[in-house]
Amino acid sequence: TQLLEQSPQFLSIQEGENLTVYCNSSSVFSSLQWYRQEPGEGPVLLVTVVTGGEVKKLKRLTFQFGDARKDSSLHITAAQPGDTGLYLCAGNGNQFYFGTGTSLTVIP
Amino acid sequence: EAGVAQSPRYKIIEKRQSVAFWCNPISGHATLYWYQQILGQGPKLLIQFQNNGVVDDSQLPKDRFSAERLKGVDSTLKIQPAKLEDSAVYLCASSLSKRRTLYQETQYFGPGTRLLVL
Numbered sequence: 506t507q508l509l510e511q512s513p514q515f516l517s518i519q520e521g522e523n524l525t526v527y528c529n530s531s532s533v534f535s536s537l538q539w540y541r542q543e544p545g546e547g548p549v550l551l552v553t554v555v556t557g558g559e560v561k562k563l564k565r566l567t568f569q570f571g572d573a574r575k576d577s578s579l580h581i582t583a584a585q586p587g588d589t590g591l592y593l594c595a596g597n598g599n600q601f602y603f604g605t606g607t608s609l610t611v612i613p
Numbered sequence: 614e615a616g617v618a619q620s621p622r623y624k625i626i627e628k629r630q631s632v633a634f635w636c637n638p639i640s641g642h643a644t645l646y647w648y649q650q651i652l653g654q655g656p657k658l659l660i661q662f663q664n665n666g667v668v669d670d671s672q673l674p675k676d677r678f679s680a681e682r683l684k685g686v687d688s689t690l691k692i693q694p695a696k697l698e699d700s701a702v703y704l705c706a707s708s709l710s711k712r713r714t715l716y717q718e719t720q721y722f723g724p725g726t727r728l729l730v731l
Contacts, residue, residue: 509655511655545725546722546724546725547617547704547706547722547723547724548722549722550719593655593656600658600669600671602658603648603655603656603657603658604655605655606655608653
């Protein structure tokens with residue numbers, strides 16, 4: 506089983522602060538994705554990273570794939586209340602697995 | 614473009630009863646997935662179809678769960694009999710891919726069916 510552990514599990518911050526969410530595994534993945542899920546809805550894909558060391562930016566969100574393709578991070582700059590949600594990483598290896606999730610609350 | 618449709622949105626049943634969920638993927642999407650998401654956790658893949666064939670059902674509890682996609686379009690997931698621990702949101706997703714690829718294509722998720730087993 507390829508487990509993807511995310512940290513922190515819960516995060517509550519003030520609007521305007523920066524934050525980083527981590528996604529770690531002992532297994533190598535051919536690709537890794539990040540999703541955001543809002544209450545009552547399904548996850549929505551934010552980004553796919555494929556190459557070790559790859560960095561992708563999506564407005565205030567920066568995603569990085571570890572050099573060894575075992576881990577990833579999501580950094581949000583100047584968080585806004587609209588960023589509130591459950592952030593999920595998902596890895597594609599022998600099988601496709603979602604991580605344990607990070608619940609983010611941004612307080613206005 | 615219409616998204617992934619799921620019904621019902623909510624279902625409450627008693628343990629040992631049966632329940633079925635329906636999913637209609639985005640038109641033209643060859644691959645369909647069913648996930649189980651327990652509160653506070655990430656989704657767990659139950660079964661993946663490519664057209665009407667099963668690609669991966671290794672995490673499907675086959676003694677009580679079954680799924681079919683007879684015509685390669687919509688799909689049903691059934692639980693018979695339900696247990697308390699089956700209380701979860703059941704998500705359906707679809708993707709365009711017509712063949713396995715090295716990287717995961719974009720999956721489009723439906724809103725899910727929230728099941729409560731009493």
